[in-house]
Amino acid sequence: MEEKNLTIGDIAQELGVSKTTVSRAISGKGRIGQQTRQRVLAYIEEHHYSPNVVAKGLAQNKTFNIGLVLPGDYNIVELPFFQKCMMGISRLASARGYDVLISMVTSDQITQLERAVTNRKIDGAILTRTLAEDAPMQYLKDNGVPFVALGSTDDRQVIQIDNDHRSACGELTGSLLDGGIEKIALIGGSEEYIVTRNRLRGFEDAFRERPDWGGTRQVFLNIDKACEVDTIVEKLLSEQVECIVSMDDYLCGCVLNTLQQRQIAVPEQVQVVSFYDSSMLANRIPAITSIRFDVEELGRKACELLLQILDEEEVPARTLLGYEVRMRESTKSVRR
Amino acid sequence: MEEKNLTIGDIAQELGVSKTTVSRAISGKGRIGQQTRQRVLAYIEEHHYSPNVVAKGLAQNKTFNIGLVLPGDYNIVELPFFQKCMMGISRLASARGYDVLISMVTSDQITQLERAVTNRKIDGAILTRTLAEDAPMQYLKDNGVPFVALGSTDDRQVIQIDNDHRSACGELTGSLLDGGIEKIALIGGSEEYIVTRNRLRGFEDAFRERPDWGGTRQVFLNIDKACEVDTIVEKLLSEQVECIVSMDDYLCGCVLNTLQQRQIAVPEQVQVVSFYDSSMLANRIPAITSIRFDVEELGRKACELLLQILDEEEVPARTLLGYEVRMRESTKSVRR
DNA sequence: CTGAAAGCGCTTACAG
DNA sequence: CTGAAAGCGCTTACAG
Secondary structure, three states: OOOOOOOHHHHHHHHOOOHHHHHHHHHOOOOOOHHHHHHHHHHHHHHOOOOOHHHHHHHHOOOOEEEEEEEOOOOHHHHHHHHHHHHHHHHHHHHOOOEEEEEEEEOOEOHHHHHHHHOOOOOEEEEOOOEOOOHHHHHHHHOOOOEEEEOOOOOOOOEEEEEOHHHHHHHHHHHHHHOOOOEEEEEOOOOOEHHHHHHHHHHHHHHHOOOOOOOEEEEEOOOOOHHHHHHHHHHHHHOOOOEEEEOOHHHHHHHHHHHHHOOOOOOOOOEEEEOOOOOOOOOOOOOOEEEEOOHHHHHHHHHHHHHHHHOOOOOOOEEEEOOEEEOOOOOOOOOO | OOOOOOOHHHHHHHHOOOHHHHHHHHHOOOOOOHHHHHHHHHHHHHHOOOOOHHHHHHHHOOOOEEEEEEEOOOOHHHHHHHHHHHHHHHHHHHHOOOEEEEEEEEOOEOHHHHHHHHOOOOOEEEEOOOEOOOHHHHHHHHOOOOEEEEOOOOOOOOEEEEEOHHHHHHHHHHHHHHOOOOEEEEEOOOOOEHHHHHHHHHHHHHHHOOOOOOOEEEEEOOOOOHHHHHHHHHHHHHOOOOEEEEOOHHHHHHHHHHHHHOOOOOOOOOEEEEOOOOOOOOOOOOOOEEEEOOHHHHHHHHHHHHHHHHOOOOOOOEEEEOOEEEOOOOOOOOOO
C-alpha cells in the first residue's frame, strides 16, 4: 500500500504535458482542451492521484482549515450541544473540502486560538458560544480573522447564527400561562451567557403579551450549583408555586432531584419545564416538557455561512433558526 | 493590526544576511554564530515574526497536525469522556506546536478520516475508542499512518493506552463480595466495545480470586435501551438481588429510574454500583459508588505517545493508567 | 489551447 | 560560520 505519492509533475511527465495543464485539468480553471482534460482526469482516476492540499494552500494562501473554538470550561449539560454542532460543522466542512481544527479556550486563556491564527493554520473560525465579554471574539476581530458566532451578540458587526431562544421561550411560557398557571418561577444560569439573557427575554415577553394575567412570577439567575437549586425549590414549595421552569436540563435535573427527595409528585403537585432539551433528561420519568432545537443543522448552517464569507459572498448579519415546543407529561395538558 | 505578514526573506534582507541564516537562527539547526543568532532572534522578537508553519511543513513533509478520530454515533454517556480526552490531547499538542484536526467517523463511513489522510493533512492520528471490528483502525494500518489507540485491542501491533478497567472492576467487585454480597448482577453495553469485555473480565476476576464465595451472579450484556434495563431490574428484584452493577452511568441511570419508580430504597433494599464515573450521575441522591479515571491525563499521555512515535522514538506497545475506586452511599459500607 | 517560468515561505545538502 | 541554489507540490500571470 505504501506507494510513493504522485505529484502533478509525475503526471505531467507521464502524459507528456506541462504541469500547468495538469493543474488546469484538475482545477477546471483556465482554458484547456476537452481531449487533454479527459486524458489527465482519466490518468488521475486510474492512479488514485490526489493533490497535496497543503501545497495548493501555500500557493493560494489558504489552508482549507476552519478553526472550531470550543470552551474548555464547559458544563456537562452543554456537551451534547457542542458535540452536535461539531458534527454538523465537520460534515459540511468535509463535504466542501475543508478540515476542522479545534482550539480549546477557557475564560482566562485563548492561547490555542492564538496559535492557530498566528501560525496561519486556519482560514476562518466558528465560535461555539457567545459571552458578554468574549475574549476569543475580540481576538478574532482584532486580527481580522473571518468568523461566525454560534449564538447571539449585540455587536451587529459579527456574523451570527442562533436558535430563536427568545421566541421559543416566549411561546412555551405563553402556553403555560394560557394553561392556567398562576404562580411560576424561572431558574437560570449565568447571565454572562447571552443565551441566558435571551431566554429571560422570551420568558418576560409572554407576560408582556398577556397584560391581564394576574399571577406572580419569580426569577432566579446565576444559579449553577445543585444546593442553590435545592434552597430555591424549597422556598418555592413553601409558597405553593405551580410551575418551575429551568433554563437548561442541568438545572432541571437538580429541580427534579429535590422534588423527588421531598416526594413531590410531578406534574400533580408541581409542574416542571426545561427551556432546553438536551436529551440529558431523555429517560427521566415523567418526560419533561421542553424546547427542542436542531443543533446539528445549526452547526451545518454556521459552517455554510463561514464558507460563504471565505468565498467573499454576502451573508446576512444575523440568522435565526426555528424550534419546536415539546409538551410532555411534566406539565398538565395545556392548550397550544 | 493588519500588518502584512513578515517572511524569512524580509528579515534576511533587513538584516543583510541570507535566508539560510535566518532559518538556522530560528530552528537552531546547523552551525551559526552566536552574534548573528542573537541579532536575528532580537529582530524576530521585536517585529512579532512567526514562521509560516504550512510552508515549513511543505519543506519538511510534515503538517504539524494530528488527527483526532471521534465517533459520530456516540452515546450521550460517553461525551464527557471524549471531551476530556480532547482537552488533554489538545493541550499537549498545542504545547508541542501541533494542532488537532478532527475526523468524525461512524460505523458505516469513515470518509472524513480518509480525506484527512489522502489529503495529507495529518502526521498521525489518535483513535478515541476501540471496537472489535475497527474500520478506522484498519484504515490507518493499511495506509501506514502512525497512530495510537485510546482503549485496548488484542492486536499487539497497535500502540495502545487505556485505563486499567479490568483491575478497577475487579477491585470494586471484590470489595462488594468481601462486604458480604451474595446475590449480584452485572448489566453491560455492547460487547462490540473492547472496554465492555475488559470490564466483564475484571468482574469475573473477582470471583475467580474468591473460590469460596458461595453466592449467585448474573450477567446481562448488549443492553442499550432503558426498557430492557427495566425488564431486567424487575426480574432481579423478584429474585431478591442484593447488588446491581452497571457498566456505565447511562445504564446505572436507567437502573435508578426503575428503582425509583418501584419505590425501592438504595442502598437499603438494593445496592447500586457503576463501573464508570462520568459525572452524569454526579448530583444523584444517593451518590453512586463507582470507579474514577483521569481521562484528561489519558488524552495527554496518548498525545505524548503519538508525538514520540512521530519523532521516531521507541514507545511501549501498551500503557495502562490507574484508577480510583469511590465507595459512596449507594453501597453499604464495606471494608476495603 | 498550451507551456516556461516565477512564486508561495520555508529547509537543506553542498560549497565555500 | 555563512550563502547560493535547488527543492517541497502546487498555482498563475504572461507569452505564444
